[in-house]
Amino acid sequence: MKKIINDPNEAVQDMLEGLVMAYPQKLQRLAETTVVMRKNVPVTGKVGLISGGGSGHEPAHAGYVGKGMLDAAVAGEVFTSPTPDQVLEAIKAVDSGNGVFLVIKNYTGDVMNFEMAAELAEAEGIQVEKVIVNDDVAVEDSSFTTGRRGIAGTVFVHKIAGAKAEEGAELSEVKRVAEKVVANVRSMGMALTPCIVPASGKPSFQLDENEMEIGIGIHGEPGIERKRIGTAMEIAHELTEKILKDREFSGDVAVMINGLGATPEMELYILNKNVQKILSEKGIHVYKTYVGEYMTSLEMAGCSLTLLQLDEELKSLLDAAADTIAFRQ
Amino acid sequence: MKKIINDPNEAVQDMLEGLVMAYPQKLQRLAETTVVMRKNVPVTGKVGLISGGGSGHEPAHAGYVGKGMLDAAVAGEVFTSPTPDQVLEAIKAVDSGNGVFLVIKNYTGDVMNFEMAAELAEAEGIQVEKVIVNDDVAVEDSSFTTGRRGIAGTVFVHKIAGAKAEEGAELSEVKRVAEKVVANVRSMGMALTPCIVPASGKPSFQLDENEMEIGIGIHGEPGIERKRIGTAMEIAHELTEKILKDREFSGDVAVMINGLGATPEMELYILNKNVQKILSEKGIHVYKTYVGEYMTSLEMAGCSLTLLQLDEELKSLLDAAADTIAFRQ
Amino acid sequence: MEINATLAVQWIEKTNEKIQENKEYLTSLDRPIGDGDHGLNMSRGFKEALEKVKAGNYPTPADVFKDVAMTLVSKVGGASGPLFGTAFLKMSVATAGQQVLNESAFVKGLEAALDGIKQRGKATTGEKTMVDVWEPVVEWLQDNGFEPEGLLAEAEGAMNATKNLTATKGRAAYFKEKSVGHIDAGAASSYYVFAALAEVLGGK
Amino acid sequence: MEINATLAVQWIEKTNEKIQENKEYLTSLDRPIGDGDHGLNMSRGFKEALEKVKAGNYPTPADVFKDVAMTLVSKVGGASGPLFGTAFLKMSVATAGQQVLNESAFVKGLEAALDGIKQRGKATTGEKTMVDVWEPVVEWLQDNGFEPEGLLAEAEGAMNATKNLTATKGRAAYFKEKSVGHIDAGAASSYYVFAALAEVLGGK
Ligand SMILES: Nc1ncnc2c1ncn2[C@@H]1O[C@H](COP(=O)(O)OP(=O)(O)O)[C@@H](O)[C@H]1O
Ligand SMILES: Nc1ncnc2c1ncn2[C@@H]1O[C@H](COP(=O)(O)OP(=O)(O)O)[C@@H](O)[C@H]1O
Ligand SMILES: [Mg+2]
Ligand SMILES: [Mg+2]
Ligand SMILES: [Mg+2]
Ligand SMILES: [Mg+2]
Structure with a gap:
């Protein structure tokens, strides 16, 4: 394992410390927790917005804490949900009396831990609502399954629900736009290499030198198909088609080309060229594009494509100002 | 070679196309060149600022094109300087009559190609000045050597010379602050894994499973020492000490913890924690910190540390607004 | 057979003992169809839980x-x-206020626990989760009362039966049909919880 | 011996031939102490240069x-x-306007070329670069005039002599002492330039 770390068991704590040391004017930790918050929480009159999950997806989620997006991010151990007590502390810290909204990626652990925290907070008289993001079309979705995973599309939920909350909208309105994003966002990922969880020291799965895996999850959960590595154009086709088969997109969409960690920006831009070409051939208009590392999986090589169907409301919320470490516009 | 590309020989062209497709409201290409420019060049009354070099260092340099930083970036093939004709076209495109300033990283190829372009531009009546960035303390510096390489410290030159140019300062003033940054900035890098140039398909060097190389260049040029991989704290010590041995730092400094490509943000933040600790023990005050991928080396794993000694002038220029893809504040 | 606070602590002690002994095994079950941390998670949690309750006076x-x-x-x-x-x-809520739990009170507690797990996990039997141990064991206790050896056998059988199931909940669900052939990790740790109960009740 | 535009084109043709034949070799020289692209760079450049000048009428x-x-x-x-x-x-500027170059005019052109290389590269002899071929060869021509076999031998000797030098300019300089033992790639391609000249002048 080649990593710039000290004690693997302290990696998350060390990271959080190094993060707030880097941006002390913007971020603070909630003492004795793994919560990273804006400097001025609770923001008077504003619904508090919280996300979080296992670590290893940086800049998610602490990178999205700031004006126009999250009020706090709760970090678990690498690829492990934070526990309810941590989430509860975050809820209490960001509630200004207008209630708190939780953005949860659809993993059993995350859902259960955040839901428990919500129950504990409600027991303390705090109004809590939530949305469960499940944008990954690689997984079958039905009430008899675990359901789809939440991946990079989550960042659009942060952005848009965050913009709504920043406007001073009430909790039910924040929930409404968050659910609207979830209904309109789809993603599909692929990997070229595995990643290594610091505490385990071993790759989470194996891929041959000329193999790629389509539909893989951001913790290395198996995908749809393992096959010979294709060109950027073939990969663009595969990801786009899987998404478009799941849902129709038309008119204006937002595109996110997300790097999983080790893939150079050069490759993400090459993929973007091919994706944009395919979309334009299909008459889908790209309103806005985001290329970069938004939801990573440690040092995994690979990427994901996310499409978000826009309407006028989503466009204006997507365009609203945001001032966070990892997302600023 | 596991890469999301089409034809390796078209990788740079594909990347540039994908880049301007992603941000059409901010960037444009200069037709039939590898130049990426702001939308509104030449900016009336402003010195034009240009940087560039081989590709593979993304977001450098096109990611720094925009208000408050560069007017244009010239991309060469991967790890290969762009040719003088390309640089000349960029110079002509951004000159508003106030002259053009070139930020060149100190590599033989870059220096010669940019200098030739400057001569050609001067022959066409355009005033051109330049600075050669050589922040890498890993290399010995004397007039009898190639001199120090330019690495991540270059980004501070873009930022500060860019802010000065944006103020409407004249060419000699832009040159003065750029030289001031070069005199005050030092960097030191280390690598854990090599990278693969698409056209060659092979790793540029080899490192054993438990080895790291201290002082490596951003194209895999050999460093000072190859040794057993250390902890984040040991690496922080090694990089910081090499820099502080080269030059005294005191009072306010800016810190950049730069990822070389494959190293997760988590590790960069862990390193940051350790670097900040060392600096604070030495009584050096960190005025501002930047953690992320600023000057990469394809998918190399590793990082670099950059320190910039600040005075009041540099602080205010560093703080000035910037609006580019990769650097916004 | 009655359960007081001391016996409850003994139950936790015995459970912890088994979890620590089988930490590696539990993790190995979680590796092929999960993320290989179940043994770590459980050992960390029960170690702390035991420390907590041993220090208290309940x-x-x-x-x-x-x-x-x-x-x-x-x-x-x-x-x-x-x-x-x-x-x-849920077990705590269902048994609140009672210094000593008789058989029926304790089984009511376990029923509440089972309901809690099913609600929290939105899972039912046959989904290859810990529910596939909890539900048959609680039902067996309802029918047969506390009989240590029978309890142990029932729990063990239920755990082993998860091997042939296809996971539809939890991480293992992403492996779909490939999850068949592996015992569910949470079913195994639940088995240790009931095995510990059987031992404590059996006076071992 | 006089050089007109046709002979100049022939020189480029011959140079290109040698560069293409030795493309892999040149790249292999650039690999251990450089970035392994010199053969590619030169073959791309001379191929295009030849196409350009063959199409022209000078x-x-x-x-x-x-x-x-x-x-x-x-x-x-x-x-x-x-x-x-x-x-x-620089060769072009130094010989501008002359339809035919006699020996002294052409050597003046080569002197200007050498000066240009040294200025551009800020290098002098002994730094393990192409200067270590250009300077001795130009000096030899100044002393001996055009004598194809002597020219070839001088160029070859100069190229081989770079093997024992330590690089202090160019990429190879980063390898410091480890650069010893390898012929400099640019010295080798410069040798082909002069070898081609010798052949063209020798009437081959
Ligand atoms: N929805 C669910 N309902 C009931 N039990 C579940 C559910 N999801 C997972 N489990 C149980 O949890 C176990 C996994 O626990 P653990 O490995 O500690 O957590 P994680 O899967 O988050 O790494 C599974 O073996 C299964 O028994
Ligand atoms: N400063 C210099 N002065 C003279 N020649 C140089 C200098 N730097 C490099 N060279 C020559 O250039 C050659 C390398 O060329 P090439 O491999 O094409 O370029 P790069 O080093 O940029 O990849 C070296 O072998 C050397 O002969
Ligand atoms: Mg887990
Ligand atoms: Mg080169
Ligand atoms: Mg697990
Ligand atoms: Mg070379």
Whole structure:
């Protein structure tokens, strides 16, 4: 394992410390927790917005804490949900009396831990609502399954629900736009290499030198198909088609080309060229594009494509100002 | 070679196309060149600022094109300087009559190609000045050597010379602050894994499973020492000490913890924690910190540390607004 | 057979003993069809839970269960943390105020725990989760009462039966048909919980 | 011996031939102490330069050199592009206007080329670069005039002598003492330039 770390068991704590040391004017930790918050929480009159999950997806989620997006991010151990007590502390810290909204990626652990925290907070008289993001079309979705995973599309939920909350909208309105994003966002990922969880020291799965895996999850959960590595154009086709088969997109969409960690920006831009070409051939208009590392999986090589169907409301919320470490516009 | 590309020989062209497709409201290409420019060049009354070099260092340099930083970036093939004709076209495109300033990283190829372009531009009546960035303390510096390489410290030159140019300062003033940054900035890098140039398909060097190389260049040029991989704290010590041995730092400094490509943000933040600790023990005050991928080396794993000694002038220029893809504040 | 706070603590002690002994094994079950941390999660959680309850002086079993619940919830993490946490919390609520639990009161507690797990996990039997141990065991206790050897056999059989199931809940669900052939990790740790109960009840 | 535009084109043709034949070899020289692209760079550049000048109809050698210079500058890239480009550009300027170059005029052109390389590269002899071929060869020509076999031998000797030098300029300089034992890639390609000249002058 080649990593710039000290004690693997302290990696998350060390990271959080190094993060707030880097941006002390913007971020603070909630003492004795793994919560990273804006400097001025609770923001008077504003619904508090919280996300979080296992670590290893940086800049998610602490990178999205700031004006126009999250009020706090709760970090678990690498690829492990934070526990309810941590989430509860975050809820209490960001509630200004207008209630708190939780953005949860659809993993059993995350859902259960955040839901428990919500129950504990409600027991303390705090109004809590939530949305469960499940944008990954690689997984079958039905009430008899675990359901789809939440991946990079989550960042659009942060952005848009965050913009709504920043406007001073009430909790039910924040929930409404968050659910609207979830209904309109789809993603599909692929990997070229595995990643290594610091505490385990071993790759989470194996891929041959000329193999790629389509539909893989951001913790290395198996995908749809393992096959010979294709060109950027073939990969663009595969990801786009899987998404478009799941849902129709038309008119204006937002595109996110997300790097999983080790893939150079050069490759993400090459993929973007091919994706944009395919979309334009299909008459889908790209309103806005985001290329970069938004939801990573440690040092995994690979990427994901996310499409978000826009309407006028989503466009204006997507365009609203945001001032966070990892997302600023 | 596991890469999301089409034809390796078209990788740079594909990347540039994908880049301007992603941000059409901010960037444009200069037709039939590898130049990426702001939308509104030449900016009336402003010195034009240009940087560039081989590709593979993304977001450098096109990611720094925009208000408050560069007017244009010239991309060469991967790890290969762009040719003088390309640089000349960029110079002509951004000159508003106030002259053009070139930020060149100190590599033989870059220096010669940019200098030739400057001569050609001067022959066409355009005033051109330049600075050669050589922040890498890993290399010995004397007039009898190639001199120090330019690495991540270059980004501070873009930022500060860019802010000065944006103020409407004249060419000699832009040159003065750029030289001031070069005199005050030092960097030191280390690598854990090599990278693969698409056209060659092979790793540029080899490192054993438990080895790291201290002082490596951003194209895999050999460093000072190859040794057993250390902890984040040991690496922080090694990089910081090499820099502080080269030059005294005191009072306010800016810190950049730069990822070389494959190293997760988590590790960069862990390193940051350790670097900040060392600096604070030495009584050096960190005025501002930047953690992320600023000057990469394809998918190399590793990082670099950059320190910039600040005075009041540099602080205010560093703080000035910037609006580019990769650097916004 | 009656359960007081001391016996409740002994149950946790025995459970912890088994979890620590089988930490590697539990993790190995979680590796092929999960993320290989179940043994770590459980060992961390029960170690802390035991430390907590051993230090305390509890008037009722419900008080023991509550501290166990809160410790598991904040220390285990992952999916199993809130599940086992919820189980002990519901058990605590269902048995609240009673210094000593008789058979029927304790089984009511276990029923509440099972309901809690099913609600929290939105899972039912046949989905290759810990529910596939909890539900048959609780039903067996309802039918047969406390009989240590029978309890042990029932729990063991239920655990082994998860091997042939296809996972539709939890991480293992992403492996779909490939999850068949592996015992579910949470089913195994639940088996240790009931095996410990059987031993404590059997006076071992 | 006089050089007109046709002979100048022949020189480029012969040089290109040698560069293409030895493309892999040149790249292999650049691999251990450089970035392994010198053969690629040179073959790309000279191929284009030849295409350019073969299509043209030139009144003077200086016009040929100018087009070669501009093509090399924009097609070779790296360090060698501006170096060889500058060499041919300076040769063009120094011989401008003359339809036919006699020995002394052509050597003046080569002197200008050498000066151009040294200026552009800020290098002198002994730094393990192409200067270590250009300088001795130009000096030899100044002393001995055009004698194909002597020229070839001088160029070859100079090239081989770079093997024992430590690089202090160019990429190879980063390898410091480890650069000893390898022939410099640019010295080798410069040798082909002069070997081609010797053949053209020798009437082969
Ligand atoms: N929805 C669910 N309902 C009931 N039990 C579940 C559910 N999801 C997971 N489990 C149980 O949790 C166990 C996994 O626990 P653990 O490995 O600690 O958590 P994680 O899966 O988050 O890493 C599974 O073996 C299974 O028994
Ligand atoms: N400063 C210099 N002065 C003279 N020649 C140089 C200088 N730097 C490099 N060279 C020559 O250029 C050659 C390398 O060319 P090439 O591999 O094409 O460029 P790069 O080093 O940019 O990849 C070296 O072998 C050397 O002969
Ligand atoms: Mg697990
Ligand atoms: Mg887990
Ligand atoms: Mg080379
Ligand atoms: Mg090169």
